[in-house]
Amino acid sequence: MNTLEQLRAGALSGARHLQIVENLTDFPEEIFSLADTLEVLDLSNNQLSELPADFARLTKLKRLFLSFNQFKHIPAVLAQCPALIMIAFKGNQISDFAEHSLPLTTQWLILTDNRIEQLPQSFGELKQLRKLALAGNRLRTLPSSMQQCKNLELVRLSANNLTHLDNWLFELPKLSWLAFAGNNFNKAQCLTQSSLENKPLSDYTLQQVIGQGASGVIHLAKTENKAVAIKLFKGAITSDGYPLDEVNCCLQANEHANLIKVLAYIEQDQQLGLVMELIDNNFSNLGSPPSLHSCTRDTFADGCNYSSQAIYKIVQQMANTLQHLHVNKVSHGDVYAHNTLVNQHAEVLFGDFGAATNLVMLSEYQRQQMQRIEVRAMGCLIDDLLTVCNDSNDQVAELTALAKRCMHTDMAQRPTFSQLAQLL
Numbered sequence: 001m002n003t004l005e006q007l008r009a010g011a012l013s014g015a016r017h018l019q020i021v022e023n024l025t026d027f028p029e030e031i032f033s034l035a036d037t038l039e040v041l042d043l044s045n046n047q048l049s050e051l052p053a054d055f056a057r058l059t060k061l062k063r064l065f066l067s068f069n070q071f072k073h074i075p076a077v078l079a080q081c082p083a084l085i086m087i088a089f090k091g092n093q094i095s096d097f098a099e100h101s102l103p104l105t106t107q108w109l110i111l112t113d114n115r116i117e118q119l120p121q122s123f124g125e126l127k128q129l130r131k132l133a134l135a136g137n138r139l140r141t142l143p144s145s146m147q148q149c150k151n152l153e154l155v156r157l158s159a160n161n162l163t164h165l166d167n168w169l170f171e172l173p174k175l176s177w178l179a180f181a182g183n184n185f186n187k188a189q190c191l192t193q194s195s196l197e198n199k200p201l202s203d204y205t206l207q208q209v210i211g212q213g214a215s216g217v218i219h220l221a222k223t224e225n226k227a228v229a230i231k232l233f234k235g236a237i238t239s240d241g242y243p244l245d246e247v248n249c250c251l252q253a254n255e256h257a258n259l260i261k262v263l264a265y266i267e268q269d270q271q272l273g274l275v276m277e278l279i280d281n282n283f284s285n286l287g288s289p290p291s292l293h294s295c296t297r298d299t300f301a302d303g304c305n306y307s308s309q310a311i312y313k314i315v316q317q318m319a320n321t322l323q324h325l326h327v328n329k330v331s332h333g334d335v336y337a338h339n340t341l342v343n344q345h346a347e348v349l350f351g352d353f354g355a356a357t358n359l360v361m362l363s364e365y366q367r368q369q370m371q372r373i374e375v376r377a378m379g380c381l382i383d384d385l386l387t388v389c390n391d392s393n394d395q396v397a398e399l400t401a402l403a404k405r406c407m408h409t410d411m412a413q414r415p416t417f418s419q420l421a422q423l424l
Contacts, residue, residue, distance in 0.1 A: 007033075008030050013033070013034075015038060017042075024043065024047060025046075026048070032054075032058070038058055039061060040065075041058070044069070045067070048069040049069065050071075051077055055081070063085065073094060073096035074102065076098060079101055081103050084105055085128075086106075087109050087110070094111065097119060099121065107131065111137065112135050112156070117137075119139065119142065119146070123143050124146055130174075130295055130296055134157055135179070135241055139162055140163060141163070142166070147169075147171075153177065155169075156179050156355070158179050162185065167369075175373050176296070177355070180357055181241045181356065191244070191267055194251040198264070199275060201273065204230060205221060213352065213354060229277070231276065232266075233246070233247070233272040241355075244272065245357075247274060249353045250356070254328055259351065260349050262275070262276055286338070286348075286385075287299065287338050288338055298337045298338055304388045306388055308391040315378070315381075318381065322374060326367075326417055329359040331359055331374055332353065333357055334352060334356075335381060337381055337385065375414045375416070378417075378420070379403045380403075382399055382402060382403035
């Protein structure tokens with residue numbers, strides 16, 4: 001974190017990264033003193049509503065964070081920024097999205113939790129766009145030009161006002177992570193029928209927080225001398241959508257050996273929750289989330305290494321799990337190493353349904369395409385794991401070929417999860 005005082009005193013000369021949170025209402029002109037070096041500018045959590053007309057003087061700027069400010073429109077000056085690849089306006093009040101407002105270099109665009117009703121037709125010009133977050137807006141349709149964004153890999157459309165999705169969205173050749181729960185055509189109105197019991201929260205003693213995500217907080221809890229994990233949802237819309245849709249998808253998924261087991265649910269006094277089996281301490285995350293530089297692909301800690309045998313076993317379990325989900329008409333939407341737990345025996349537990357979508361309302365064709373999209377995510381997962389495998393054997397060659405097939409740009413050439421499970 002930096003300060004305006006430091007900036008004005010010249011103490012930040014030559015800085016490549018600048019972050020200021022000081023309840024700013026006007027853009028500090030002193031930032032232009034860093035024009036020759038500044039690559040990352042973070043002015044989130046202020047009170048800004050405009051950018052200066054000469055903002056593009058920041059010719060080296062690659063990443064711009066303006067989340068949780070007071071913007072009501074996308075500043076058109078951004079289109080003049082020559083190096084800008086990442087733009088974040090999460091949690092503003094944006095309703096006006098004019099044509100040609102963004103630079104053609106844009107790869108990562110975060111507009112979650114705004115008031116956008118319509119994307120401009122010029123959106124299709126963003127042909128380098130890879131990651132797009134639009135959950136929690138008021139979109140009714142998507143512009144047909146968007147089908148030209150053929151490099152899109154991750155798209156979040158949950159909690160909008162979409163009445164349908166066109167086939168072209170499911171045909172984007174690199175799309176791997178797609179979420180669209182909580183729209184007008186598929187929004188959950190109540191909890192789905194389940195054989196699980198609705199338990200009162202008072203049956204449990206919450207002991208400590210053991211995890212936290214976008215949609216809720218996970219507590220260690222006890223009941224009748226048994227330790228469990230309870231996820232209590234925050235109730236508000238998240239980057240992936242509504243908690244009710246997440247709970248419903250989790251219940252609809254039913255039981256599977258590699259899914260984190262749900263024991264009961266909680267629905268009372270505006271509080272939603274899931275009671276889950278406590279995970280053994282021997283399990284840990286298979287990988288870490290994407291970085292600013294990797295964009296859509298997972299990262300791994302220094303020194304991380306998996307044998308080809310372990311990767312093969314992990315991929316087998318994941319293929320079976322995802323086959324099970326799609327049989328139950330649920331897409332996960334977030335098939336990643338960082339959402340996968342594994343122990344020293346390469347045994348897998350998979351969970352986190354925050355980006356899951358109920359596929360019941362889709363046509364048979366769109367459901368098949370949705371499966372092919374998630375098969376590509378599996379290919380990316382295999383590909384990522386192979387970057388931390390030092391083996392050189394036939395198994396690595398087989399996994400490499402499998403990853404390539406799963407990521408084939410001709411979606412018809414990708415295996416289904418059933419075929420993938422058989423191949424393995």
